[in-house]
Amino acid sequence: MTELKNDRYLRALLREPVDMTPVWMMRQAGRYLPEYKATRAQAGDFMSLCRNADLACEVTLQPLRRYDLDAAILFSDILTIPDAMGLGLSFGAGEGPKFARTIQTKADVDNLPIPDPEGELQYVMNAVRTIRRELKGEVPLIGFSGSPWTLATYMVEGGSSKAFTKIKKMLYSEPKVLNALLNKLADSVTLYLNAQIKAGAQSVMIFDTWGGVLAHHDYPQFSLQYMHKIVDGLIRENEGRKVPVTLFTKGGGLWLEAIADTGCDAVGLDWTVDIANARARVGHKVALQGNMDPSVLYAPAERIEQEVSDILAGFGNGSGHVFNLGHGIHQDVPEESPKIFVDAIHRLSQHYHEKCND
Amino acid sequence: MTELKNDRYLRALLREPVDMTPVWMMRQAGRYLPEYKATRAQAGDFMSLCRNADLACEVTLQPLRRYDLDAAILFSDILTIPDAMGLGLSFGAGEGPKFARTIQTKADVDNLPIPDPEGELQYVMNAVRTIRRELKGEVPLIGFSGSPWTLATYMVEGGSSKAFTKIKKMLYSEPKVLNALLNKLADSVTLYLNAQIKAGAQSVMIFDTWGGVLAHHDYPQFSLQYMHKIVDGLIRENEGRKVPVTLFTKGGGLWLEAIADTGCDAVGLDWTVDIANARARVGHKVALQGNMDPSVLYAPAERIEQEVSDILAGFGNGSGHVFNLGHGIHQDVPEESPKIFVDAIHRLSQHYHEKCND
Numbered sequence: 001m002t003e004l005k006n007d008r009y010l011r012a013l014l015r016e017p018v019d020m021t022p023v024w025m026m027r028q029a030g031r032y033l034p035e036y037k038a039t040r041a042q043a044g045d046f047m048s049l050c051r052n053a054d055l056a057c058e059v060t061l062q063p064l065r066r067y068d069l070d071a072a073i074l075f076s077d078i079l080t081i082p083d084a085m086g087l088g089l090s091f092g093a094g095e096g097p098k099f100a101r102t103i104q105t106k107a108d109v110d111n112l113p114i115p116d117p118e119g120e121l122q123y124v125m126n127a128v129r130t131i132r133r134e135l136k137g138e139v140p141l142i143g144f145s146g147s148p149w150t151l152a153t154y155m156v157e158g159g160s161s162k163a164f165t166k167i168k169k170m171l172y173s174e175p176k177v178l179n180a181l182l183n184k185l186a187d188s189v190t191l192y193l194n195a196q197i198k199a200g201a202q203s204v205m206i207f208d209t210w211g212g213v214l215a216h217h218d219y220p221q222f223s224l225q226y227m228h229k230i231v232d233g234l235i236r237e238n239e240g241r242k243v244p245v246t247l248f249t250k251g252g253g254l255w256l257e258a259i260a261d262t263g264c265d266a267v268g269l270d271w272t273v274d275i276a277n278a279r280a281r282v283g284h285k286v287a288l289q290g291n292m293d294p295s296v297l298y299a300p301a302e303r304i305e306q307e308v309s310d311i312l313a314g315f316g317n318g319s320g321h322v323f324n325l326g327h328g329i330h331q332d333v334p335e336e337s338p339k340i341f342v343d344a345i346h347r348l349s350q351h352y353h354e355k356c357n358d
Numbered sequence: 359m360t361e362l363k364n365d366r367y368l369r370a371l372l373r374e375p376v377d378m379t380p381v382w383m384m385r386q387a388g389r390y391l392p393e394y395k396a397t398r399a400q401a402g403d404f405m406s407l408c409r410n411a412d413l414a415c416e417v418t419l420q421p422l423r424r425y426d427l428d429a430a431i432l433f434s435d436i437l438t439i440p441d442a443m444g445l446g447l448s449f450g451a452g453e454g455p456k457f458a459r460t461i462q463t464k465a466d467v468d469n470l471p472i473p474d475p476e477g478e479l480q481y482v483m484n485a486v487r488t489i490r491r492e493l494k495g496e497v498p499l500i501g502f503s504g505s506p507w508t509l510a511t512y513m514v515e516g517g518s519s520k521a522f523t524k525i526k527k528m529l530y531s532e533p534k535v536l537n538a539l540l541n542k543l544a545d546s547v548t549l550y551l552n553a554q555i556k557a558g559a560q561s562v563m564i565f566d567t568w569g570g571v572l573a574h575h576d577y578p579q580f581s582l583q584y585m586h587k588i589v590d591g592l593i594r595e596n597e598g599r600k601v602p603v604t605l606f607t608k609g610g611g612l613w614l615e616a617i618a619d620t621g622c623d624a625v626g627l628d629w630t631v632d633i634a635n636a637r638a639r640v641g642h643k644v645a646l647q648g649n650m651d652p653s654v655l656y657a658p659a660e661r662i663e664q665e666v667s668d669i670l671a672g673f674g675n676g677s678g679h680v681f682n683l684g685h686g687i688h689q690d691v692p693e694e695s696p697k698i699f700v701d702a703i704h705r706l707s708q709h710y711h712e713k714c715n716d
Contacts, residue, residue, distance in 0.1 A: 168653030295526030
């Protein structure tokens with residue numbers, strides 16, 4: 001295997017010494033880049049872009065050519081698994097995802113197949129292999145999946161939702177149906193992420209985008225336990241190196257202790273959490289990823305740098321911090337902002353790492 | 359003035375002894391009731407219903423005829439103030455609110471008038487007076503307003519939003535414009551709530567529905583300080599009785615200490631917060647309102663009662679708890695569920711109050 005030229009991201013996730021704080025951006029391959037829009041137009045629609053390994057590789061690499069990012073993330077969608085289960089995913093122009101079929105009953109759940117990662121989902125593994133080859137060891141590649149709860153919200157609601165009434169109705173009136181669905185999804189995600197790791201992903205992340213809509217006592221039961229099950233089933237070492245796993249529940253700031261207790265390596269934070277407080281609460285167990293409000297990238301350079309400086313100071317000395325936005329980058333940020341952001345992190349973080357590297 | 363026959367709600371907000379835990383439901387006058395739909399159809403559209411004091415009174419009283427609720431809440435909309443400022447509020451069929459004009463610049467803010475509560479907003483005060491008269495002292499009447507930040511999100515975005523990119527852009531690139539807008543809104547809300555109190559509201563609540571989308575360091579600066587300013591400017595005693603004020607930031611569970619420090623009487627909780635934990639954090643300063651997930655009302659009776667029982671046990675002995683949902687009641691809950699909910703609270707809470715009343 002090629003040695004990694006820059007392994008800052010993997011080392012920070014394992015809380016090993018680094019020279020500066022690594023950074024990547026959620027949705028870093030995306031519509032804020034004109035070259036992304038061009039490739040997407042070439043592909044036709046969004047899922048065709050995901051299904052074409054060469055084009056998916058191209059858009060994965062695009063942000064790395066512009067910005068000094070410390071990791072690449074597989075270009076794909078969180079809804080590949082439900083799509084491979086046969087629910088018929090589509091994206092209307094300017095709209096969110098829609099499923100042609102939804103899950104309502106126990107029979108619907110029983111009829112769902114567990115997708116074969118090297119069968120229906122082979123296009124994802126092909127993208128991982130292609131990207132990994134083209135990265136030439138520059139930076140590590142992150143694989144990912146949606147969490148079972150988050151996938152289930154789309155499968156039951158039929159798409160995006162505001163109040164999540166259908167899945168909440170299922171949760172409170174048919175909890176066994178929902179648990180059966182979540183169990184099947186946990187098994188599917190485990191297979192899917194392990195296949196990504198075997199195909200070359202050097203770290204994996206689980207996005208629990210909608211965990212934060214759950215009641216405090218439902219979160220452990222309907223989201224976290226299934227992520228825990230996945231963590232327990234993941235390949236944690238490959239190619240002679242640890243494969244760190246990051247869990248991110250948006251809106252999960254009240255539950256960081258429980259998330260850190262799953263045995264994951266890192267916990268993602270959104271911008272509602274003070275990273276200093278998060279480190280005090282769980283930083284002895286896990287690394288932290290985050291957590292600048294993506295909207296700060298609308299601000300002038302000095303404001304972006306101030307925010308970066310505040311978050312770095314909040315985390316403080318030593319390793320265990322992967323800088324990121326608290327959610328995906330917005331599509332209309334000025335093209336120069338990500339560079340200001342990334343460079344500020346590298347420049348301003350060095351003195352927080354000096355002591356540790358002495 | 360008529361003596362209140364049931365003042366449990368006001369007493370609980372002031373942490374004075376009560377015989378059982380009081381309850382009301384956010385959006386208790388609403389589409390889950392067939393009689394509401396009939397009155398709304400009679401009014402024509404939503405704003406016409408708000409503007410007609412007799413019909414607004416009628417829908418305010420409807421849920422009290424069905425359920426043993428301990429408070430009435432003025433039927434109105436949170437967007438009456440921006441509408442009275444001239445932004446042109448409308449509700450499309452099945453859609454959220456839309457404003458014909460939005461706020462983008464300092465000049466837009468400077469041109470906004472501060473509405474006269476007994477002028478452009480007199481229809482609200484007329485509704486308060488009518489409802490108060492028709493309540494005949496059965497239970498107290500709650501007045502309310504949106505928070506400055508929450509009102510501003512609609513005024514800048516032009517309606518509902520998912521990512522709040524326009525107002526976040528303003529926050530990070532033109533913070534002075536936003537602060538000017540929030541200041542004007544704080545002054546307007548103070549006048550508006552004081553007018554509601556003079557018209558007969560016996561308690562007021564500020565809904566900060568979108569405070570939870572702010573970064574932890576922005577929340578104090580762009581939402582909480584303006585609610586604090588309002589609390590400082592409110593009439594706190596009227597008709598020889600205290601007028602308690604409740605602040606509710608949805609998604610604000612990480613910031614309860616700061617909310618409680620404003621000098622409000624009570625803090626509203628959504629369902630992501632464990633009420634036992636909330637009481638330990640701030641219950642020595644304020645009462646707590648909440649916090650059942652509204653979706654529990656989809657569940658069978660036993661599940662609803664279990665949830666009520668768990669929340670009551672979480673709060674524990676003594677006064678200082680107003681039971682409520684963590685957000686508005688859903689429009690498609692079974693008609694019998696609210697009765698099961700309300701009756702369970704009264705029945706199951708009594709033994710938590712015995713010691714205090716000895």
